[in-house]
Amino acid sequence: GAVVSQHPSRVICKSGTSVKIECRSLDFQATTMFWYRQFPKKSLMLMATSNEGSKATYEQGVEKDKFLINHASLTLSTLTVTSAHPEDSSFYICSARVTGVRDTQYFGPGTRLTVL
Amino acid sequence: DAKTTQPTSMDCAEGRAANLPCNHSTISGNEYVYWYRQIHSQGPQYIIHGLKNNETNEMASLIITEDRKSSTLILPHATLRDTAVYYCIVRVENRDDKIIFGKGTRLHILP
Numbered sequence: 711g712a713v714v715s716q717h718p719s720r721v722i723c724k725s726g727t728s729v730k731i732e733c734r735s736l737d738f739q740a741t742t743m744f745w746y747r748q749f750p751k752k753s754l755m756l757m758a759t760s761n762e763g764s765k766a767t768y769e770q771g772v773e774k775d776k777f778l779i780n781h782a783s784l785t786l787s788t789l790t791v792t793s794a795h796p797e798d799s800s801f802y803i804c805s806a807r808v809t810g811v812r813d814t815q816y817f818g819p820g821t822r823l824t825v826l
Numbered sequence: 827d828a829k830t831t832q833p834t835s836m837d838c839a840e841g842r843a844a845n846l847p848c849n850h851s852t853i854s855g856n857e858y859v860y861w862y863r864q865i866h867s868q869g870p871q872y873i874i875h876g877l878k879n880n881e882t883n884e885m886a887s888l889i890i891t892e893d894r895k896s897s898t899l900i901l902p903h904a905t906l907r908d909t910a911v912y913y914c915i916v917r918v919e920n921r922d923d924k925i926i927f928g929k930g931t932r933l934h935i936l937p
Protein backbone atom coordinates (compact mmCIF):
# COMPACT_ATOMS: atom_id res chain seq x y z
CA GLY A 711 0.00 0.00 0.00
CA ALA A 712 0.90 3.66 -0.20
CA VAL A 713 3.28 5.00 2.44
CA VAL A 714 2.84 8.20 4.40
CA SER A 715 5.52 9.46 6.74
CA GLN A 716 5.47 12.04 9.51
CA HIS A 717 8.29 13.95 11.11
CA PRO A 718 9.03 14.20 13.93
CA SER A 719 7.53 11.13 15.56
CA ARG A 720 7.51 12.84 18.92
CA VAL A 721 8.33 16.32 20.14
CA ILE A 722 8.50 18.01 23.51
CA CYS A 723 8.40 21.77 23.62
CA LYS A 724 7.96 24.60 26.06
CA SER A 725 4.72 26.49 26.36
CA GLY A 726 4.58 29.44 23.98
CA THR A 727 6.78 27.96 21.27
CA SER A 728 5.68 26.85 17.82
CA VAL A 729 6.04 23.36 16.49
CA LYS A 730 5.99 22.22 12.87
CA ILE A 731 4.95 18.71 11.86
CA GLU A 732 5.61 17.39 8.37
CA CYS A 733 3.52 14.87 6.49
CA ARG A 734 4.89 13.30 3.31
CA SER A 735 3.45 10.87 0.80
CA LEU A 736 6.48 8.80 -0.16
CA ASP A 737 5.45 6.92 -3.27
CA PHE A 738 2.47 8.80 -4.60
CA GLN A 739 1.19 12.30 -5.14
CA ALA A 740 -1.62 13.55 -2.96
CA THR A 741 -3.65 16.60 -3.87
CA THR A 742 -5.55 16.22 -0.63
CA MET A 743 -4.19 15.52 2.82
CA PHE A 744 -5.97 15.54 6.15
CA TRP A 745 -4.90 16.36 9.69
CA TYR A 746 -6.36 14.67 12.75
CA ARG A 747 -5.70 14.85 16.45
CA GLN A 748 -6.33 12.18 19.00
CA PHE A 749 -6.53 12.44 22.79
CA PRO A 750 -5.84 9.41 25.00
CA LYS A 751 -8.50 6.72 24.75
CA LYS A 752 -10.48 8.81 22.27
CA SER A 753 -11.14 8.46 18.58
CA LEU A 754 -9.45 10.51 15.88
CA MET A 755 -10.91 13.97 15.37
CA LEU A 756 -10.57 15.60 11.97
CA MET A 757 -9.00 19.04 12.22
CA ALA A 758 -8.66 20.18 8.64
CA THR A 759 -8.43 19.25 5.00
CA SER A 760 -5.28 20.36 3.23
CA ASN A 761 -5.45 20.95 -0.51
CA GLU A 762 -2.34 21.43 -2.60
CA GLY A 763 -2.03 24.99 -3.79
CA SER A 764 -4.99 26.35 -1.89
CA LYS A 765 -6.07 27.23 1.61
CA ALA A 766 -6.91 24.51 4.06
CA THR A 767 -10.48 23.89 5.12
CA TYR A 768 -10.87 23.72 8.87
CA GLU A 769 -13.48 21.81 10.82
CA GLN A 770 -15.80 23.67 13.11
CA GLY A 771 -14.13 24.65 16.36
CA VAL A 772 -10.56 24.37 15.06
CA GLU A 773 -8.66 27.66 15.15
CA LYS A 774 -6.99 28.29 11.80
CA ASP A 775 -4.61 30.84 13.27
CA LYS A 776 -3.57 28.34 15.91
CA PHE A 777 -3.05 25.41 13.59
CA LEU A 778 -1.39 26.64 10.40
CA ILE A 779 -1.51 24.25 7.48
CA ASN A 780 0.58 24.52 4.34
CA HIS A 781 0.32 22.11 1.42
CA ALA A 782 3.16 23.38 -0.71
CA SER A 783 3.61 20.38 -2.97
CA LEU A 784 1.86 17.19 -4.01
CA THR A 785 3.87 15.19 -1.52
CA LEU A 786 4.17 17.48 1.50
CA SER A 787 1.79 19.10 3.96
CA THR A 788 2.84 20.77 7.18
CA LEU A 789 0.96 21.54 10.36
CA THR A 790 2.34 24.25 12.62
CA VAL A 791 1.00 24.51 16.13
CA THR A 792 1.59 28.14 17.05
CA SER A 793 2.16 29.34 20.60
CA ALA A 794 1.64 25.85 21.91
CA HIS A 795 0.10 25.31 25.32
CA PRO A 796 -0.21 22.18 27.45
CA GLU A 797 -3.78 21.62 26.24
CA ASP A 798 -2.38 21.23 22.71
CA SER A 799 -0.55 18.11 23.84
CA SER A 800 -1.96 15.33 21.71
CA PHE A 801 -1.30 12.72 19.05
CA TYR A 802 -1.39 14.38 15.62
CA ILE A 803 -1.98 12.16 12.60
CA CYS A 804 -2.01 13.05 8.93
CA SER A 805 -3.42 11.14 6.01
CA ALA A 806 -3.08 11.41 2.26
CA ARG A 807 -5.80 10.57 -0.19
CA VAL A 808 -5.25 8.23 -3.10
CA THR A 809 -7.81 8.54 -5.85
CA GLY A 810 -8.68 6.40 -8.82
CA VAL A 811 -9.38 2.70 -8.77
CA ARG A 812 -8.86 2.34 -5.02
CA ASP A 813 -9.93 5.62 -3.53
CA THR A 814 -8.91 5.65 0.07
CA GLN A 815 -6.76 7.45 2.60
CA TYR A 816 -3.44 6.25 3.95
CA PHE A 817 -2.35 7.44 7.33
CA GLY A 818 0.98 8.48 8.73
CA PRO A 819 2.39 6.98 11.93
CA GLY A 820 1.50 10.02 14.00
CA THR A 821 3.38 12.67 15.95
CA ARG A 822 3.11 12.83 19.71
CA LEU A 823 3.33 16.42 20.91
CA THR A 824 3.95 17.19 24.55
CA VAL A 825 3.87 20.83 25.63
CA LEU A 826 5.40 21.53 29.00
CA ASP B 827 -21.98 12.23 13.24
CA ALA B 828 -20.78 8.69 12.61
CA LYS B 829 -23.09 6.77 10.30
CA THR B 830 -22.14 3.39 11.70
CA THR B 831 -22.71 1.45 14.90
CA GLN B 832 -20.17 -1.00 16.25
CA PRO B 833 -19.82 -2.93 19.51
CA THR B 834 -17.53 -1.22 21.95
CA SER B 835 -15.27 -4.22 22.46
CA MET B 836 -14.83 -7.85 21.53
CA ASP B 837 -12.60 -10.73 22.50
CA CYS B 838 -11.31 -13.45 20.21
CA ALA B 839 -9.03 -16.40 20.86
CA GLU B 840 -5.75 -16.46 19.02
CA GLY B 841 -5.93 -18.59 15.89
CA ARG B 842 -9.69 -18.29 15.59
CA ALA B 843 -11.61 -16.16 13.14
CA ALA B 844 -12.51 -12.70 14.43
CA ASN B 845 -15.86 -11.47 13.14
CA LEU B 846 -16.45 -7.76 13.66
CA PRO B 847 -19.98 -6.50 12.95
CA CYS B 848 -21.00 -3.06 11.79
CA ASN B 849 -24.47 -1.58 11.30
CA HIS B 850 -24.97 1.12 8.71
CA SER B 851 -28.73 1.16 8.23
CA THR B 852 -28.81 4.62 6.64
CA ILE B 853 -26.14 3.92 4.03
CA SER B 854 -26.75 5.55 0.65
CA GLY B 855 -26.58 3.71 -2.66
CA ASN B 856 -23.23 5.24 -3.61
CA GLU B 857 -21.54 4.89 -0.24
CA TYR B 858 -18.84 2.31 0.28
CA VAL B 859 -18.07 0.50 3.51
CA TYR B 860 -14.46 1.03 4.64
CA TRP B 861 -12.59 -0.66 7.44
CA TYR B 862 -9.51 0.72 9.17
CA ARG B 863 -7.75 -0.36 12.32
CA GLN B 864 -5.51 1.44 14.75
CA ILE B 865 -2.93 -0.37 16.79
CA HIS B 866 -1.98 1.43 19.97
CA SER B 867 0.04 4.63 19.39
CA GLN B 868 0.12 4.17 15.62
CA GLY B 869 -1.72 5.77 12.74
CA PRO B 870 -4.79 4.00 11.34
CA GLN B 871 -4.19 1.25 8.80
CA TYR B 872 -6.44 0.68 5.81
CA ILE B 873 -7.84 -2.85 5.72
CA ILE B 874 -10.48 -3.21 3.04
CA HIS B 875 -13.51 -1.59 1.47
CA GLY B 876 -16.46 -2.60 -0.68
CA LEU B 877 -19.76 -1.48 -2.15
CA LYS B 878 -22.07 -4.48 -2.23
CA ASN B 879 -20.09 -7.53 -3.24
CA ASN B 880 -18.04 -9.41 -0.71
CA GLU B 881 -14.37 -8.51 -0.82
CA THR B 882 -11.24 -10.37 0.22
CA ASN B 883 -7.61 -9.37 0.40
CA GLU B 884 -4.50 -10.56 2.18
CA MET B 885 -5.63 -9.04 5.45
CA ALA B 886 -9.33 -9.75 5.74
CA SER B 887 -12.69 -10.47 4.18
CA LEU B 888 -15.62 -8.09 4.07
CA ILE B 889 -19.12 -9.51 3.99
CA ILE B 890 -21.90 -7.02 3.16
CA THR B 891 -25.53 -8.02 3.57
CA GLU B 892 -27.78 -7.93 0.54
CA ASP B 893 -29.69 -4.90 1.85
CA ARG B 894 -26.30 -3.26 2.66
CA LYS B 895 -27.50 -2.23 6.09
CA SER B 896 -24.78 -4.16 7.85
CA SER B 897 -21.44 -5.78 7.24
CA THR B 898 -18.90 -8.02 8.92
CA LEU B 899 -15.14 -7.81 8.81
CA ILE B 900 -13.52 -11.21 9.13
CA LEU B 901 -9.94 -11.77 10.22
CA PRO B 902 -9.58 -15.46 9.34
CA HIS B 903 -6.84 -16.45 11.78
CA ALA B 904 -6.43 -13.80 14.45
CA THR B 905 -3.01 -13.25 16.00
CA LEU B 906 -1.95 -11.16 18.96
CA ARG B 907 -0.81 -8.49 16.53
CA ASP B 908 -4.42 -8.02 15.44
CA THR B 909 -5.25 -6.46 18.81
CA ALA B 910 -6.41 -2.97 17.83
CA VAL B 911 -9.38 -0.65 17.51
CA TYR B 912 -11.31 -1.40 14.33
CA TYR B 913 -13.27 1.35 12.63
CA CYS B 914 -16.13 0.84 10.18
CA ILE B 915 -16.77 3.91 8.02
CA VAL B 916 -19.13 4.67 5.16
CA ARG B 917 -18.25 7.20 2.50
CA VAL B 918 -18.60 7.89 -1.19
CA GLU B 919 -15.65 6.73 -3.26
CA ASN B 920 -13.79 9.23 -5.44
CA ARG B 921 -15.42 12.25 -3.92
CA ASP B 922 -14.11 14.68 -1.38
CA ASP B 923 -15.78 12.85 1.46
CA LYS B 924 -13.82 13.13 4.64
CA ILE B 925 -13.23 10.08 6.78
CA ILE B 926 -14.97 10.69 10.07
CA PHE B 927 -14.08 8.17 12.75
CA GLY B 928 -16.59 6.84 15.25
CA LYS B 929 -15.61 5.02 18.42
CA GLY B 930 -14.83 1.72 16.74
CA THR B 931 -14.54 -1.75 18.26
CA ARG B 932 -11.65 -2.56 20.56
CA LEU B 933 -10.65 -6.11 19.62
CA HIS B 934 -8.66 -8.10 22.16
CA ILE B 935 -6.96 -11.21 20.90
CA LEU B 936 -6.52 -13.63 23.77
CA PRO B 937 -3.55 -16.01 23.88
